[in-house]
Amino acid sequence: NAGVTQTPKFQVLKTGQSMTLQCAQDMNHEYMSWYRQDPGMGLRLIHYSVGAGITDQGEVPNGYNVSRSTTEDFPLRLLSAAPSQTSVYFCASSSLNTIYFGEGSWLTVV
Amino acid sequence: DAKTTQPPSMDCAEGRAANLPCNHSTISGNEYVYWYRQIHSQGPQYIIHGLKNNETNEMASLIITEDRKSSTLILPHATLRDTAVYYCIARNYGGSQGNLIFGKGTKLSVKP
Numbered sequence: 578n579a580g581v582t583q584t585p586k587f588q589v590l591k592t593g594q595s596m597t598l599q600c601a602q603d604m605n606h607e608y609m610s611w612y613r614q615d616p617g618m619g620l621r622l623i624h625y626s627v628g629a630g631i632t633d634q635g636e637v638p639n640g641y642n643v644s645r646s647t648t649e650d651f652p653l654r655l656l657s658a659a660p661s662q663t664s665v666y667f668c669a670s671s672s673l674n675t676i677y678f679g680e681g682s683w684l685t686v687v
Numbered sequence: 688d689a690k691t692t693q694p695p696s697m698d699c700a701e702g703r704a705a706n707l708p709c710n711h712s713t714i715s716g717n718e719y720v721y722w723y724r725q726i727h728s729q730g731p732q733y734i735i736h737g738l739k740n741n742e743t744n745e746m747a748s749l750i751i752t753e754d755r756k757s758s759t760l761i762l763p764h765a766t767l768r769d770t771a772v773y774y775c776i777a778r779n780y781g782g783s784q785g786n787l788i789f790g791k792g793t794k795l796s797v798k799p
Contacts, residue, residue, distance in 0.1 A: 581730070612789075619774065619789030620731065667730050674719075676787060678730030 580604040583668050583679035590658040590686045598653040598682050600668030608671040609651040613637065613664040614681075620667060626651055658686045691775045696794045699769075705762040707793050709775030712756040718777045720751060721787070722760045726771040731789075734760065734773075765797045 584599045602609065610625035612635075622635030626645040640662055642654040651670075655662060663686045668679040692710040699705040711720060721736040735742055735749045737758075742749045748761040762769055774792040 614728075617791070619791055620787070621789070622787075665728060669730075674736065675733050676723075676731075677733070680730050681728065 581668055581670055581677050581679040583682050585682060586680065587683045590684065592658060592660060592686060594658050595654065595656050596658065598666055600651045600679060601649050602670040603649065604670060605648060606670040606672055607648065610669045611643065611653045612667045612669065614667065615664050623653065660686045662686050691777055691790055693775050693790065693793045695791065698796050698798060699765045701767060701797055701799050702764055705765040705769065705795060705797065707760040707773050707795065708757065710757045711777045714755055714777050720749065720758050721776045721778060722749065723774045723776065724771040731774065767797050767799065769795065770797045771795060
């Protein structure tokens with residue numbers, strides 16, 4: 578998966594803790610997004626951004642915040658983690674016709 | 688974006704062609720058909736996309752029916768490494784700035 582880097586790859590959180598999933602891309606794409614994938618399910622859109630300073634909600638935004646201060650970075654923040662947020666998180670950036678995904682971040686909330 | 692329907696699973700013998708069907712009967716005129724695959728919980732990988740003409744690249748071929756209500760992804764010589772979940776998605780070209788609506792896809796198992 579060219580050019581989209583996510584960190585950390587694995588994280589365990591306690592309920593109520595906060596954390597930030599980092600995402601960076603080096604392809605100068607305006608569009609970036611965050612998806613989550615639960616076991617046996619397809620990906621669901623959390624938040625997306627069409628450019629620096631612009632963000633919007635996707636299908637499942639509750640419990641997550643995002644910001645886009647630069648074209649390259651699009652962090653996802655969990656302000657107060659809940660067990661329901663245990664999932665695999667994928668960051669993506671998009672050219673006009675192709676979306677590139679990161680390798681995923683496995684998050685467990687206990 | 689139009690809803691797509693795919694079989695939940697398929698098997699294919701190694702070296703044979705894998706033909707993965709997708710129904711998108713409500714697709715609109717400006718929606719493209721995209722195919723992605725996800726190998727063992729890695730990030731989804733782009734395969735191919737098309738509007739109404741058949742398309743071919745180094746990974747696969749895409750056959751779209753004339754009425755555009757269905758399509759077939761063809762992996763001409765499947766290998767064990769092609770075992771993955773394949774997603775068929777209909778979306779506007781550049782529309783929604785890249786949002787994809789994923790279903791459950793087809794789990795393709797390539798067997799020796």
